[in-house]
Amino acid sequence: MNRIIKGKQSLLFENAPYIVSAASVTGSKEAAGPLGKLFDMTNEDDLFGAQTWEEAESTMQKEACVLALGKAHVKADEIRYLFGGDLLRQGIATSMGVEALQIPMFGLYGACSTSGEALALAGMSAAAGYGKYMLAVTSSHFGSAEKEFRFPLGYANQRPLSAHWTVTGSGAFLVRAAEPAATSASDAPAVNVLAEEPEESPTAAPNEDDISTTHISHVRIAGVTVGKIVDYGLKDSQNMGACMAPAAMDTIVQNFEDFGRSEQDYDRIITGDLGYVGQSILFDLVRDKGYDIRKKHLDCGMTIYDQETQDTHAGGSGCGCAAVTLASFIIPKIEKGEWKRVLFVPTGALMSTVSFNEGASVPGIAHGIVLEHWPQAE
């Protein structure tokens, strides 16, 4: 079974699971941006009918999950495990958001890299045969994040040019295990469902034919590169791009080494929220390692807002940023085969107001997810 293990930090799934559906829910600023028309649900006042920013964020998570399930005609009780997280203290947006779904769950924290962490664990669990369906969900909200990390909105503080704008949004991803025998390269994606034990979800049985024929996906999680904490000693929590760029470099280069690849092997290398400051640092750091990703790189934080008309300074951020960009913009391109192989690398800055006030540095972490169009034309 060790053929799965690649190099120091990576896994290559022999029987790669599929992302069968993805959903995105965002606020008004995101709706007005370049990807606005691609989101599944948006809200004008960013409250989603709730009384507080935190409750609004929870509502987004729940809606994103329900939408992802609905697109695939899968019910919540068919999901084996949920992997979710957010930026708030003690992850309350997730706890309160997914509670109603009643899916056994793992709460995660990886700052803005959490969508990568959730997809990695969902993919690992599906590939291991621990269940047919896994759900990965993350969120962030501008209002709750400003309160959590910076100043109350009413204070109207000035933001430095290196600061990011936290994306109000949640992305959810339904991950399905491949059929056990689908190891040979077939022309079609796995369409058969896993054999089920009689004892589990007998109610799902009548729909199985439906599911197997209608929920075909061409997007699979081919592998992961799990990130480690990278600390260059930077302490400026208002310059997260600089804090996270070393971690992004570390994971991207490790992915190349573990898989024996280079930037040539990917159609796109997509970071989460390095922004304009972090991107230029990333290019320099990666070049020092002998690679040049400039022509392949895209950053979700630079993609989600229009820098001309929606000046956010350094770009978008938050665990919703990479998640909604993946769900609305990246996955459809892989699904259509426009991009055959993408390295998706959400990046996180590990800090809290307490660690900042106590003078600690802001280390970064980034998880790499290899997403492939299937079948691959070799």
Add this chain to the structure above:
Amino acid sequence: MNRIIKGKQSLLFENAPYIVSAASVTGSKEAAGPLGKLFDMTNEDDLFGAQTWEEAESTMQKEACVLALGKAHVKADEIRYLFGGDLLRQGIATSMGVEALQIPMFGLYGACSTSGEALALAGMSAAAGYGKYMLAVTSSHFGSAEKEFRFPLGYANQRPLSAHWTVTGSGAFLVRAAEPAATSASDAPAVNVLAEEPEESPTAAPNEDDISTTHISHVRIAGVTVGKIVDYGLKDSQNMGACMAPAAMDTIVQNFEDFGRSEQDYDRIITGDLGYVGQSILFDLVRDKGYDIRKKHLDCGMTIYDQETQDTHAGGSGCGCAAVTLASFIIPKIEKGEWKRVLFVPTGALMSTVSFNEGASVPGIAHGIVLEHWPQAE
């Protein structure tokens, strides 16, 4: 591969991984308690040489990891993935604590259930063949937790009788995959190491013979029951036992149903930190489901302090509570065969000061880990 899946929420590992070493680091109050002499490292001023409670907690995590590695003569770079978490906002005790180890890591949040979450994911990853060694670590600290959730220590507030005392401690667990072929019931635990790809950690190769002969463990993670969020609508964050008891019941009963077992099949059913208030509620809730666990139950929060001489009101709590009790007290009993099968169920109360101030309820979550002495005498 679906033989792994049990019922609605559980997994039974066909080739169960081992806990090859465990380490506990605690503060002074824990050192003075009934388990005091069992801990690997204690500290008199609870600061562990650091300047802040948060830094002290990080130091505990790092020391616990280093001790667990040292006991098994395994180096940090042999660990494939680390699963860690704590109670602080944005999990900074973990981020800053394990940073120096440079192990690819997954940050977790499950409140006081995090040790169960970490062991579940470490066991799942090892059983899936994703690496030979995984590390699970959690921590809590009385000083940092009071600051995070309640009042600064200098304020000297009164605590209600239902309140818990957060354990200052960290527990780390080194999980090793079984050898791939060990599916038949053998008289001896797996002593051979997994075959390794030539490309990975060539430096570790010279030690392999050592490892295979000296680090035998009789404790294995036989299965897991992943918990879901259970909310009875309680809002009193100073009565966490009552908030968590429904989740503990839910996971214990689900474990019984998923595995076709009852309390008779376990030598002990051990919750994390329900305390004196939560235990009596748990007994009632479980009895309503047709089971009686009174003779098999033990709670780490009631075990770690002496209620006569160290009055902590409801008992100990925190993700360090279950972790250090498991490492110092429970695992040795399983190792010796005194207990053949234990259901370890750390419990968490999902809340933050923000959710509390906004009037949200305090739902609970509990993850069940089936620990077995191996070989089992049938």
